[in-house]
Amino acid sequence: EIQLQESGPGLVKPSQSLSLTCSVTGYTITSGYDWSWIRKFPGNKMEWMGYISNSGSTNYNPSLKIRISITRDTSKNQFFLQLNSVTTEDTATYYCAGLNYGFDYWGQGVMVTVSS
């Protein structure tokens, strides 16, 4: 069974960087799928942030392109999100997900608050 689990700090200060890890079990991230980050804002709006493919290429939401980086560690079967220069508007629940035709597999999500 494929499982994803997000981890990282729940509180980040404005102007700092947000860093999250997604650990994948039950599947090797180089075997298939595109490994995505998605966030859900207070009020329910969801935003796809970007993905790293199983081959290691990346694709980002144009609205985040200058602030976002998604990387991976294949030896640990993990992929990572870094979002720079955060503001209070980046407060959201962050999910990692495996993308095929749809987002087939999701982590439980981690709530991140941006506040001083």
Added chain:
Amino acid sequence: DIQMTQSPSLLSASVGDRVTLSCKASQNIYKYLNWYQQKLGEAPKLLIYYTNSLQTGIPSRFSGSGSGTDYTLTISSLQPEDVATYFCQQYNSWPTFGAGTKLELK
């Protein structure tokens, strides 16, 4: 980016009702449309992909249809466990989501 508009935002229905949720895209998305169910405190679950393909393990009372800019998720006979928020998502360009329809029991 492609805007997705879902209606209604809130829907009350009774057990056994046929329920229809709508999703409209701001431009033609050529059936690249998925539906998700999210229950309170849980991650979203993929129900339908490419407009009308049922994800493995999803009950057959869920079905999808549509083309062009207009898409529909139908629950043929509402069950208590179907109480959730339902999101549509297009992938004709980078993925974007609708704001969701919250489905509650009357």
